[in-house]
Amino acid sequence: xxxxxxxxxxxxxxxxxxxxxxxxxxxxxxxxxxxxxxxxxxxxxxxxxxxxxxxxxxxxxxxxxxxxxxxxxxxxxxxxxxxxxxxxxxxxxxxxxxxxxxxxxxxxxxxxxxxxxxxxxxxxxxxxxxxxxxxxxxxxxxxxxxxxxxxxxxxxxxxxxxxxxxxxxxxxxxxxxxxxxxxxxxxxxxxxxxxxxxxxxxxxxxxxxxxxxxxxxxxxxxxxxxxxxxxxxxxxxxxxxxxxxxxxxxxxxxxxxxxxxxxxxxxxxxxxxxxxxxxxxxxxxxxxxxxxxxxxxxxxxxxxxxxxxxxxxxxxxxxxxxxxxxxxxxxxxxxxxxxxxxxxxxxxxxxxxxxxxxxxxxx
Numbered sequence: 001x002x003x004x005x006x007x008x009x010x011x012x013x014x015x016x017x018x019x020x021x022x023x024x025x026x027x028x029x030x031x032x033x034x035x036x037x038x039x040x041x042x043x044x045x046x047x048x049x050x051x052x053x054x055x056x057x058x059x060x061x062x063x064x065x066x067x068x069x070x071x072x073x074x075x076x077x078x079x080x081x082x083x084x085x086x087x088x089x090x091x092x093x094x095x096x097x098x099x100x101x102x103x104x105x106x107x108x109x110x111x112x113x114x115x116x117x118x119x120x121x122x123x124x125x126x127x128x129x130x131x132x133x134x135x136x137x138x139x140x141x142x143x144x145x146x147x148x149x150x151x152x153x154x155x156x157x158x159x160x161x162x163x164x165x166x167x168x169x170x171x172x173x174x175x176x177x178x179x180x181x182x183x184x185x186x187x188x189x190x191x192x193x194x195x196x197x198x199x200x201x202x203x204x205x206x207x208x209x210x211x212x213x214x215x216x217x218x219x220x221x222x223x224x225x226x227x228x229x230x231x232x233x234x235x236x237x238x239x240x241x242x243x244x245x246x247x248x249x250x251x252x253x254x255x256x257x258x259x260x261x262x263x264x265x266x267x268x269x270x271x272x273x274x275x276x277x278x279x280x281x282x283x284x285x286x287x288x289x290x291x292x293x294x295x296x297x298x299x300x301x302x303x304x305x306x307x308x309x310x311x312x313x314x315x316x317x318x319x320x321x322x323x324x325x326x327x328x329x330x331x332x333x334x335x336x337x338x339x340x341x342x343x344x345x346x347x348x349x350x351x352x353x354x355x356x357x358x359x360x361x362x363x
Contacts, residue, residue, distance in 0.1 A: 005058050006031035007074045011092045012053035012061075013038060015348045018089040022075075023342055038346065045347025064194050070095050070167050079103070087212040087238050088354060091191035095167050098187040102158050107137045108274060109210045109235070111228040112146025112220035113253050120146060120221035120253065123245055125153040127218060130271030132157025136278075139210050141203075141227075142179065144172055146220045151178055151186070159186040160213070164206040165198035166190065189213075207231040215278050216241030218268060222256035229256045232265075237354065241277055243268045305339060308332050312340045316350065320357035 010031040011021050024034035035052060042050035065072060073080045073094040081103040084090045108131055112120060128138045128150045138154035140147040142161040151159045161182045163171065167190055170176045182188055191209065192202060207227060211217055211234035219242070222228035232242050244265040247254025261267055266277045311330045315321060323341065327334045341358060344350045351359050 003031065003076065004072065004074055005055060005062065006035060007076075007092055008058040008061060009053040009055060010035055012058065014051040015042075015346050017352075018091055019352055020342070020345055021092050022090075023338075027342070041343050042346050045343035045345070045349060047347035047349075050346065061193055065095065068168050068194050070097055070194060071100070072096075073100070081213045083107075083214070084209065084212040087208070089208070090212060091209065094189060094191055095193070096187060096189050097167050097183045098185075099158075100187060102137050102160055102187045103189075103213065105137045105158065106135065106278065107139050107160065107214045108278070109139045109214040109217035109231065110146070110150040110220065111140055111207075111210065111217060111222070111231045112150075113222050113226060113228065114143050114145040114147075115253065116145035116149070116221055117251070117253060120245075120247075121149045124149040124220045127220070127268070127271050127274070128153035128159075129157075131274065134271060134275055136275070139214055141206055141210060141231075142171075142175055142182075143227075144174060146228075148175055148178060150220075151182060155181055155185050161186065161188050162206050162209045162213075163188060163190040163198075164192070164202035166192050166194045166196035168194045169197055171198045203227055204230050208234045211235040211238060211240060214240060216243055216274065218243040218245070218274060219257050219260060219265075220245045221247065221253045223252055224255040224259050226256055229260075232256075232260060241266060241279065243274055243277070245269075305336060308336055309340050309343075312337055313344070316358060316360045318359055318362060320353055320355075320359050322355065322357050326358070 010016060025031055028034040028037055038050055038052055075090065075092045079100055110124060110128060112124060124146045131138055132154045137158035137160060138150050139160040139162060140150045142163055151161055159182060165171055167188050170179045207230050211231050217231055217235040217240060219228050219232050235242050242260060242265045244257040244260040245268050246261055247257055249258060266273060268274060312326060315326050315329055323334060323337055327337045345352060349361060351361055353359065
């Protein structure tokens with residue numbers, strides 16, 4: 001219980017996101033130790049005080065969650081999905097309702113447009129049924145259209161709905177019946193606490209979890225600029241296979257899937273196309289695991305850190321720059337650069353974006 005509370009405190013503290021959470025845990029050995037170190041780290045980064053989530057606030061969240069019959073998994077639990085731990089910014093805490101054993105099976109994500117065609121819905125149902133018959137669990141985002149059809153067709157064989165808000169909030173409201181069916185027969189999964197109403201920023205976060213728990217993602221119908229394409233992008237970045245259903249080039253609902261096919265996605269006409277191409281994740285160009293932080297400074301580097309801060313800050317701007325590039329330009333060890341960047345991040349001075357790149361926070 002103490003690990004759960006300290007994990008919750010740390011991820012709920014000011015300026016701590018998933019990536020920073022893992023850096024701190026890797027550096028200090030545990031969430032408890034990281035919490036104790038936060039004030040000093042923030043001060044070194046130029047922030048006088050940092051808002052740390054109080055223990056009683058974390059305990060209240062745990063109690064509310066339990067009363068709602070929602071369970072929690074933290075990153076160190078054996079039941080936490082293995083594939084998700086390999087992703088860039090895996091959620092330190094997952095909330096769930098239903099059958100968590102589904103996370104141990106082979107999973108394929110299936111996503112598509114909300115404004116789906118009859119043909120697209122039929123294809124989603126067909127693929128979901130065939131994948132289920134082969135023992136594969138189907139994960140999607142509980143949206144109307146393709147997502148809902150994929151869930152309905154895989155209720156009996158195994159389906160996971162990754163939601164954007166808290167698990168006490170049904171969104172969209174029209175899927176309330178399906179929400180309850182998945183709770184009883186499948187798995188509801190999310191990273192946001194009870195009482196969270198879905199906001200626009202939550203949906204890309206949800207999409208990364210769909211891609212993260214799956215061996216691959218099937219895009220059935222999607223415009224070129226859509227949430228489904230964001231899910232496909234996350235899958236590609238994490239070395240997962242991307243599958244796409246071809247469609248009429250005159251139909252804008254297939255502009256995204258046809259684009260994916262032109263750029264190397266696996267063409268899907270039936271579930272066999274997916275099953276034959278499922279495999280272990282392969283490192284992509286931007287693939288990184290969340291525990292790659294170099295935390296130990298050598299004795300020779302320790303005196304240098306005070307002088308290094310100014311040099312490192314001088315290389316930062318609103319244009320993203322990689323950690324390795326900062327180290328190269330300043331001629332400083334990566335371990336020292338990481339140490340200063342962690343201080344600046346916790347102080348709220350910088351943002352870290354995908355690919356381990358850094359930008360100064362806009363004023």
